Structures are given as structure tokens and as C-alpha cells.
Amino acid sequence: MKNIRIAISLLFCLVASVAHAVEVMEVHEVGFNASKKYDNPYLDVDLWVTLSGPRGETYHLPAFWDGGDRFRVRLVATSPGKWSWSTGAATNDPGLDNKSGSFSAIAATEAQKKQNPNRRGFIRPRGTTLEYADGTPFFFTADTVWVAFTKIFPWQREGIAGISFQDYFAERKRQGFNGVNVIASYPTDTTESAEAVWAREVRGQKISETGLTPFKIVSDQADYTQINPEYWQETDKKMKYFSDNGFVPFLESVRRHEIWPRKSTAQKNAFTNYTRYLIARYGCYNMIYSWLHWDTVNQVYPDWLPLVENAHAYLKTKNGTGQLPYGQPRTAMAYGSSLQTWAKDDPELLDLHNVSNKYRDERMYLWLREIxxxxxxxxxxxxxxYYPAVPVGSVEGLDSTEMAQFQMYGSVLNGGFGGHAWGDAYFGGIAFWIDKKTPIPVDERQQKHALTKWKSAGMGHLKDFVLDEGHDYRLLKPASDTHLGDSHGDMHALAISKDNKSFALGFCMKGFPVTSVKELPPNREYQFEWWNVEDGGWQASTICKTDDSGTLTWPNTPDATRNWGYRIRLKDLPEGN
Structure with missing residues (x-):
């Protein structure tokens, strides 16, 4: 009987231990109470925590002020086993220094990973593509909802968008999206002050559901030296929702129009604190971090560059690399190409390149190939x-849906193998066209209508096309300008395997003559399959043969009134090559 009681006791202890263990990639939050009083804890306290894992992992993580005397750090175990953490002794505050602890992590099951791919680990660059830490390919398939953290998309109720945050993103998840472009805050668009930059009709909408602003408002202006933790507490639940549902945010600090660089030195220096705060609060999640949303006019770039470089230099002094806590990719939105701007001035800022905004047509493909x-x-x-509701970059004879498809497939096949973002009309809350005079019709703003307009669900089909098991897209290189008989000025697109023969993926633009793929092995048979960009799926498979010069001429498309994707594979090539 005694042995039975001992066994039961041991079993109980084991169950209790497992119950209190966290899962790999699950956030383990630790809180601290400062002993000292601070005039401004946001600026005055610089608390970092060292996290060590069972496989020799070491991460240096900033903590964040969460109001009052409370500080928090969000820890993530990246492998199963026992983890330990410590705060060191840098703050000279007994409530914060020399604190330590440990916790255990258990591995996620394959079923859990399938349900939520974020359990596969933090995403990272792999050559010209992205992957989860376990090596599974990650193809960023994003919606553009810059205002997702504001009251425009409210929590569990309909608001300005006409749909709740959860219902909107649950539908995007069902459609195959796994990412979202979002701006963390809009400091100067929270009041009716003269420094606000959006149309007056939509000012004051980009605040929290309870009316809170990201920074304290002083004399009707945002004070960047005084963050508002209560605002960010409301944002927490939305970031957690993204993580729990397999989304990877493209998280941007602020939009370039914020007048931050024109403020006092103290205000400008606070951009570094803001960067630290965002990383401390949300660096526990899978994300792509963008130092800045720079989307137009070259004149703003020289003003913003020093602020971004200062923030990067600060992080580098803390962790030696300037990286995010768990190595998530960093970029900075570019007005044009990041290779020609940010990377030229400070290449250490970027782990991932982007093209953006300028032109929104086939000219972007030149930048992608160059990258x-x-x-x-x-x-x-x-x-x-291309934003379907905004006629910037349109091609004659194509409607907005066809232009969006053209940008989707054309961007990826010309080198954008990291993924693609779907663009919509609301652009962060704007209610007027670019002329600032003509109102955008309500059903063309980014509300619940965006879920069905312009066949946006086709983004899921793009992801299926890229990740299809019949090929490995990681072996591709852009070839529109090298292997197409005639791209008709980049209206058609092609990417070919690096061996120049095994397989290729392409896109055929409606209204432009069929062409050929050249410089293949001569007199070889290829399986040619058309891809339905609107509904997904392969169809009309046929066998084509290259001529004596190695040129393979396309068969006619199944329907000349639509855009089509296609794949060619050397006959009898093993699947996955």
C-alpha cells in the first residue's frame, strides 16, 4: 500500500510538472516590480533578460514597461527541455536586477504544427526564400490591413469595417492567407490637430476601441517620449490571435508621414525607445519587422534614415547583431526597391528585401530581378x-482583378520568392481617392466587402501554385528576361530551375500572344500544365517537345479571356524536383 501511495504521489508530481510546462513556441511571460520610482519608466529603465536553452541556445530579450511599477518579459522556448533566464544587474534597481528562474518546454505534435504552422518555429531566410525553423518552406501570403490594430477592426463586434477582427481574419485564414501587413500605431492621426495628415473625415479613427492613443497627448499633439501601455494592452490580444491562428504579421513601426523626424532631439531619440518597446512586447511572435513604412516621396527618406540607424545601433550594442530577439527577418519598406535605398546606405538593417508602391506595375519586376x-x-x-480599388499602374484592357493577378504571379516569378501581399482600398483608413476630393464608395473600402471583391481569395491559389509538391520552388530563378521567346514587355513571366532544364513556372497574361520557352535541352519532351489562377488547380495537361534549338512553344490557353499560370516539367522527372 505504501508503495502504491508513493507511486501515486510521484505520478501526481509528474502530471503537475507537465501541466505547468509550456509548449515550444508558446509565450512564457515573467513579471517584475520595480523598487525605485521613475519620472518616466519608458525612457529611464533599460531592462534586458538572458534566456538559455538545453541545446546551447542563448537569447537576449528586452523587457517592457506595462504601467505603474510593472515590467514584463516574454520568453519563448525554441526547443524542448529545461530553460533558464536571468536579468543581470544593469538597472541598479533591486526589484529588477539579479532575478532568475526556469521553466520546462515540451515539443508540439505534428498535428499541432499542421493546425498552427507557427509552432514550427520562427521564420528565417533561406537563400532567396523563407522557411520555418524546422525547415518547412514559408511563403508569405498576406492581406493588407494596415489598421487592424485600431478600432476600425474591433474585437468581437462590428465596427467601422462592418465586421469584427476575428471574423475578418478567420475568413482570410480559410482562404489560405498566412500573413497580414499592419502598422503598429498612428501617433499623429489620433486627434484633430493641425499635424494630423489624413483626410479630416477619417481623423481620430486610428485609436483603440476604448479611445486610447499609443502615446500620451500633450497640447493636442502626440508626445513620443510618453508611451501609453493601456493602448498596447488592447493590441496584445490581436497579436496573440495572429500567432495562435498561423498568421505572420509584416509589422511596421509607423508610416513615413509621421512628423517624428522634425521634432526636438528628445522626441527623435525616443524612436529608439519605441523600437525597443515594439520588439520587447511583440518580438516573442513570428513576424517580419519593418523599421519604417516608407511609401512615397524621396524627400522624407533622409530625415528618417538617422532615426532608424540609431535604433539599429542601440540594438546592436545590446545583442551584438541588431537582430530581433529570435532572429525574425527585418526589412524596411522602400519607395521602390530596398536594394537601391536602405541596403545601399546601411545593408546591416535588412535580412529581407522588398519592393513597394512606386509604379505598381511591370516596372517592379526589374527591381525584383535585380534583387x-x-x-x-x-x-x-x-x-x-497593385491595389485593385485604386487605378495606379493599370494596363489597358485589364480590369482590376486581372491587374492584381498580374502583380501576384509576375512579382513572384520575377524573383519575389519570399511571398506576396494583397493590396486593398482602405489604405490605413483613407476615405478618399488620391485626388483627396472624391469619396471612395463604402463598398470599395476595406471592410467586409474586401473578403469577396476582386477575387482576392486567389491569393490562396497563388500559395498553392508556388508550394505544389510537383516541384520545389526554392530551386527557381527569375527568367522572364532570359528564357521567354517574347515577354511582351514583361507582360508574361517565367521562373526556371537553376539547372535551366528540369522545370519552370510561368504566367500568361490575357490579351498578349502566346510565346515560347527557350534555351531548354533540344528534342526533349516536357509535360505542360495550365494553372487556374481564379479557382486553383492544374488542367489541360499535355506533352510538348522542344525543337532542335531547345525552344518549347506554348499550347493555346484553355480560355483566352483569362490570365493563366503554367508549369513545364521534363518528362519522367521525379516529383519534388
Missing amino acids: FRSSPQRPAINVEP
């Missing part, structure tokens, strides 16, 4: 392509 062929190689994404 792919540059050294060192980094993944690239078109993060602000």
Missing part, C-alpha cells in the same frame, strides 16, 4: 503591389 541577382542573396517580397 535576386545581387549579393548577398536575400528573399524579396512585393509588399505594396
Whole structure:
């Protein structure tokens, strides 16, 4: 009987131990109470925590002020086993220094990983593509909802968007999206002050659901030296929702129009504190971090560059690299190409390239090919392509849906193998067209209508096309300008395997004549399959043969009134090559 009681006791202890263990990639939050009083804890306290794992992992993580005397750090175990953490002795505050602890982590099951791919680990660059830590390919398939953290998309109720935050993103998840472009805050668009930059009709909307602003408002202006933790506490639940549902945010600090660089030295220096705060609060999640949302006019870039470089230099002094806590990719939205701007001035800022906004048509493909062929190689994404509701970059004879498809497939096949973002009309809350005079019709703003307009669910089909098991897209290189008989000025697109023969993926633009793929092995048979960009799926498979010069002529498309994707594979080539 005694032995039975001992066994039961041991079993109980084991169950209790497992119950209190966290899972790998689950956030383990630790709180501290400062002993000292601070005039401004946001600026005055610089608390970092060292996290050590069972496989020799070491991470240096900033803590964040959460109001009053409370500080928090969000820890993530990246492998199963026992983890330990310590605060060191840098703050000279007995309530914060020399604190330590440990916790255990258990591995996620394959079923859990399938349900939520974020359990596969933090995403990282792999050559010109992205992957989870376990090596599974990650293809960023994003919606553009810059205002997702504001009251425009409210929590569990309909608001200005006409749909709740959860219902909107649950539908995007069902459609195959796994990412979202979002701006963390809009400091100067929270009041009716003269420094606000958006149309007056939509000012004051980009605040929390309870009316809170990201920074304290002083004399009707945002004071960047005084953060408002209560605002960010409301944002916490939305970031957690993204993580729990397999989304990877493209998280941007602020939009370039914020007048931050024109403020006092103290205000400008506070951008570094803001960067630390965002990383401390949300660096526990899978994300792509963008130092800044720079989407137009070259004149703002010289003012913002020093602020971004100062923030990066600060992080580098803390962790030696300037990286995010768990190595998530960093970029900075570029007005054009990040290779020609940020990377030229400070290449250490970027782990991932992007093209954005300027032109929004086939001219973006030149930048993407240039990025792919540059050294060192980094993944690239078109993060602000053609917006279907805004006629910027249109091609004659194509409607908005067809233009969006053109940007989706054309951007990826010309080198944007990191993924793609779907663009919509609301652009962070704007209610007027670019002329600032004509109102955007309510059903064309980014509300619940965006879920069905312009066949946006086709983004899920793009992801299926890229990740199809019949090929390995990680072996591709852009070839529109090298292997197409006639791209008709980049209206058609092609990416071919690096061996120049095994397989290729392409896109055929409606209204432009069929062409050919050249410089293949001569007199070889290829399986040619058309891809339905609107509904997904392969169809009309046929066998084509290259001629004596190695040229393979396309068969006619199944329907000349639509855009089509396609794949060619050397006959009898093993699947996955």
C-alpha cells in the first residue's frame, strides 16, 4: 500500500510538472516590480533578460514597461527541455536586477504544427526564400490591413469595417492567407490637430476601441517620449490571435508621414525607445519587422534614415547583431526597391528585401530581378503591389482583378520568392481617392466587402501554385528576361530551375500572344500544365517537345479571356524536383 501511495504521489508530481510546462513556441511571460520610482519608466529603465536553452541556445530579450511599477518579459522556448533566464544587474534597481528562474518546454505534435504552422518555429531566410525553423518552406501570403490594430477592426463586434477582427481574419485564414501587413500605431492621426495628415473625415479613427492613443497627448499633439501601455494592452490580444491562428504579421513601426523626424532631439531619440518597446512586447511572435513604412516621396527618406540607424545601433550594442530577439527577418519598406535605398546606405538593417508602391506595375519586376541577382542573396517580397480599388499602374484592357493577378504571379516569378501581399482600398483608413476630393464608395473600402471583391481569395491559389509538391520552388530563378521567346514587355513571366532544364513556372497574361520557352535541352519532351489562377488547380495537361534549338512553344490557353499560370516539367522527372 505504501508503495502504491508513493507511486501515486510521484505520478501526481509528474502530471503537475507537465501541466505547468509550456509548449515550444508558446509565450512564457515573467513579471517584475520595480523598487525605485521613475519620472518616466519608458525612457529611464533599460531592462534586458538572458534566456538559455538545453541545446546551447542563448537569447537576449528586452523587457517592457506595462504601467505603474510593472515590467514584463516574454520568453519563448525554441526547443524542448529545461530553460533558464536571468536579468543581470544593469538597472541598479533591486526589484529588477539579479532575478532568475526556469521553466520546462515540451515539443508540439505534428498535428499541432499542421493546425498552427507557427509552432514550427520562427521564420528565417533561406537563400532567396523563407522557411520555418524546422525547415518547412514559408511563403508569405498576406492581406493588407494596415489598421487592424485600431478600432476600425474591433474585437468581437462590428465596427467601422462592418465586421469584427476575428471574423475578418478567420475568413482570410480559410482562404489560405498566412500573413497580414499592419502598422503598429498612428501617433499623429489620433486627434484633430493641425499635424494630423489624413483626410479630416477619417481623423481620430486610428485609436483603440476604448479611445486610447499609443502615446500620451500633450497640447493636442502626440508626445513620443510618453508611451501609453493601456493602448498596447488592447493590441496584445490581436497579436496573440495572429500567432495562435498561423498568421505572420509584416509589422511596421509607423508610416513615413509621421512628423517624428522634425521634432526636438528628445522626441527623435525616443524612436529608439519605441523600437525597443515594439520588439520587447511583440518580438516573442513570428513576424517580419519593418523599421519604417516608407511609401512615397524621396524627400522624407533622409530625415528618417538617422532615426532608424540609431535604433539599429542601440540594438546592436545590446545583442551584438541588431537582430530581433529570435532572429525574425527585418526589412524596411522602400519607395521602390530596398536594394537601391536602405541596403545601399546601411545593408546591416535588412535580412529581407522588398519592393513597394512606386509604379505598381511591370516596372517592379526589374527591381525584383535585380534583387535576386545581387549579393548577398536575400528573399524579396512585393509588399505594396497593385491595389485593385485604386487605378495606379493599370494596363489597358485589364480590369482590376486581372491587374492584381498580374502583380501576384509576375512579382513572384520575377524573383519575389519570399511571398506576396494583397493590396486593398482602405489604405490605413483613407476615405478618399488620391485626388483627396472624391469619396471612395463604402463598398470599395476595406471592410467586409474586401473578403469577396476582386477575387482576392486567389491569393490562396497563388500559395498553392508556388508550394505544389510537383516541384520545389526554392530551386527557381527569375527568367522572364532570359528564357521567354517574347515577354511582351514583361507582360508574361517565367521562373526556371537553376539547372535551366528540369522545370519552370510561368504566367500568361490575357490579351498578349502566346510565346515560347527557350534555351531548354533540344528534342526533349516536357509535360505542360495550365494553372487556374481564379479557382486553383492544374488542367489541360499535355506533352510538348522542344525543337532542335531547345525552344518549347506554348499550347493555346484553355480560355483566352483569362490570365493563366503554367508549369513545364521534363518528362519522367521525379516529383519534388
